[in-house]
Amino acid sequence: MKEVSQLTPKEIRSLIRKGTWDKPTAGLAMGYAQANLVILPQKYAFDFLLFCQRNPKPCPLLEVLEAGRFRTKYLSLDADIRTDIPRYNIYRKGKLEATVKEIRGLWKHDFVTFLLGCSFSFEEALLRSKIPIRHIEENKNVPMFITNIPCQPAGVFYGPMVVTMRPIPPNKVTQAVQVTARYASVHGAPVHIGDPSKIGIKNIHKPDFGDPVTIRKGEIPVFWACGVTPQAVVMKAKPDLCITHAPGHMFVSDLLNEELATF
Amino acid sequence: MKEVSQLTPKEIRSLIRKGTWDKPTAGLAMGYAQANLVILPQKYAFDFLLFCQRNPKPCPLLEVLEAGRFRTKYLSLDADIRTDIPRYNIYRKGKLEATVKEIRGLWKHDFVTFLLGCSFSFEEALLRSKIPIRHIEENKNVPMFITNIPCQPAGVFYGPMVVTMRPIPPNKVTQAVQVTARYASVHGAPVHIGDPSKIGIKNIHKPDFGDPVTIRKGEIPVFWACGVTPQAVVMKAKPDLCITHAPGHMFVSDLLNEELATF
Numbered sequence: 001m002k003e004v005s006q007l008t009p010k011e012i013r014s015l016i017r018k019g020t021w022d023k024p025t026a027g028l029a030m031g032y033a034q035a036n037l038v039i040l041p042q043k044y045a046f047d048f049l050l051f052c053q054r055n056p057k058p059c060p061l062l063e064v065l066e067a068g069r070f071r072t073k074y075l076s077l078d079a080d081i082r083t084d085i086p087r088y089n090i091y092r093k094g095k096l097e098a099t100v101k102e103i104r105g106l107w108k109h110d111f112v113t114f115l116l117g118c119s120f121s122f123e124e125a126l127l128r129s130k131i132p133i134r135h136i137e138e139n140k141n142v143p144m145f146i147t148n149i150p151c152q153p154a155g156v157f158y159g160p161m162v163v164t165m166r167p168i169p170p171n172k173v174t175q176a177v178q179v180t181a182r183y184a185s186v187h188g189a190p191v192h193i194g195d196p197s198k199i200g201i202k203n204i205h206k207p208d209f210g211d212p213v214t215i216r217k218g219e220i221p222v223f224w225a226c227g228v229t230p231q232a233v234v235m236k237a238k239p240d241l242c243i244t245h246a247p248g249h250m251f252v253s254d255l256l257n258e259e260l261a262t263f
Numbered sequence: 264m265k266e267v268s269q270l271t272p273k274e275i276r277s278l279i280r281k282g283t284w285d286k287p288t289a290g291l292a293m294g295y296a297q298a299n300l301v302i303l304p305q306k307y308a309f310d311f312l313l314f315c316q317r318n319p320k321p322c323p324l325l326e327v328l329e330a331g332r333f334r335t336k337y338l339s340l341d342a343d344i345r346t347d348i349p350r351y352n353i354y355r356k357g358k359l360e361a362t363v364k365e366i367r368g369l370w371k372h373d374f375v376t377f378l379l380g381c382s383f384s385f386e387e388a389l390l391r392s393k394i395p396i397r398h399i400e401e402n403k404n405v406p407m408f409i410t411n412i413p414c415q416p417a418g419v420f421y422g423p424m425v426v427t428m429r430p431i432p433p434n435k436v437t438q439a440v441q442v443t444a445r446y447a448s449v450h451g452a453p454v455h456i457g458d459p460s461k462i463g464i465k466n467i468h469k470p471d472f473g474d475p476v477t478i479r480k481g482e483i484p485v486f487w488a489c490g491v492t493p494q495a496v497v498m499k500a501k502p503d504l505c506i507t508h509a510p511g512h513m514f515v516s517d518l519l520n521e522e523l524a525t526f
Contacts, residue, residue: 042309045309046305046308046309046312047329049309049312049313049316050312050327050329053312053316053324053327054327054337061316064313064316064317066310066313066417066418073415074317074415152336152337154329155329181525184447184525262444262447262525
């Protein structure tokens with residue numbers, strides 16, 4: 001029998017669909033893009049789609065499904081968005097109500113599904129370029145910070161950008177920009193390099209989410225837009241209902257990270 | 264008094280607003296991005312926004328205004344979309360009803376405005392790279408062709424991609440790809456290089472729109488996605504009402520073409 005880490009995206013989704021795998025997806029199907037999930041009732045869909053159009057760095061759309069559709073066409077031809085994610089969070093009026101393993105019973109004809117790119121894709125490219133990623137080395141969650149950079153609001157959605165931080169040796173910063181810039185659909189180039197206070201971060205050792213990581217002498221903190229941004233913005237808008245993936249429990253797609261990269 | 268070609272975007276929009284300038288905008292405010300206009304009632308807005316998200320090459324969104332808003336925030340802080348375009352086409356159920364110089368009287372609170380990138384922006388970059396543009400040399404309209412490349416449909420919107428063709432000397436084709444790839448928000452890299460029949464074009468000397476241009480011995484026809492695509496797709500969907508710019512009579516923005524380019 002194959003190790004889980006050797007399974008194809010299709011095999012992983014099949015295990016998830018059966019309820020056999022309900023754990024985080026980091027490290028699975030290496031090379032393939034994973035996606036964040038946001039499901040909203042149709043009345044919020046235009047505003048959220050517009051929010052993503054205006055804020056492509058924190059909200060890089062990979063695929064949007066019309067109201068009621070639960071089968072992807074671009075990220076996979078063999079997926080059901082109601083069952084193929086290991087754990088779903090159900091929010092009502094911005095409050096977490098439950099975490100569940102499938103949402104077939106909850107599904108409504110007016111649900112619009114948004115799948116957004118995630119930084120796993122560009123982290124793989126950084127590692128290939130021999131650029132160290134501290135939170136992976138230290139087996140931690142990436143440190144995340146709420147900044148003072150406002151997103152462009154759209155309809156009911158507004159709020160500050162959330163960023164991830166990776167400490168980069170000074171002689172690798174340019175390369176880190178170049179490598180990640182190719183991945184515009186998975187957050188792309190950094191939004192800030194250096195002094196954390198310039199984007200409203202008071203203490204680089206106290207992230208708002210995730211874990212603190214070691215910053216070695218001389219290393220430069222580099223900040224990328226983070227997929228927590230759209231989730232935070234949606235919670236603040238308190239929609240009647242919103243369904244997301246549980247943190248770390250992502251949609252595993254059939255697209256290679258390289259298929260998402262530009263030249 | 265300044266030549267018209269020397270006016271700033273703000274000065275040009277002011278002349279247009281007064282009705283003094285109602286001619287095409289090609290050659291005005293060189294260096295600044297011009298935009299295509301599509302205005303639709305709100306009930307079509309999600310589908311059209313989704314169509315653009317799914318088809319970014321033919322439909323590169325520069326700015327979308329929420330229902331009822333007629334002032335841009337990104338392309339200019341000093342523009343009124345109801346008056347600042349030299350000529351508007353009014354379509355009802357897909358049929359051209361009138362061409363007018365302003366639309367204040369027609370404006371409704373549910374109108375959603377879409378501004379899309381145009382190839383003027385990357386043509387300037389091609390010329391700067393000493394890549395010849397035949398239709399400019401021959402003082403013609405760019406030749407446009409309906410292809411057999413289907414756009415990804417979205418809701419009521421579907422149809423084939425329309426492309427522009429520019430004959431490029433073989434030793435400049437790679438550079439033409441590289442130069443235009445930087446301009447993803449104004450159609451970006453070519454969608455096809457070479458044999459026109461591969462994308463369903465029967466006669467390269469008989470464009471569906473625009474003018475035929477000379478293709479010199481050895482030159483390669485290179486095809487870029489064209490902003491006529493979304494207009495054709497909208498007409499086919501026959502919305503109750505749609506307002507566009509009249510061909511060539513574009514919105515002149517305050518953004519430099521260079522501000523739209525990626526690395």
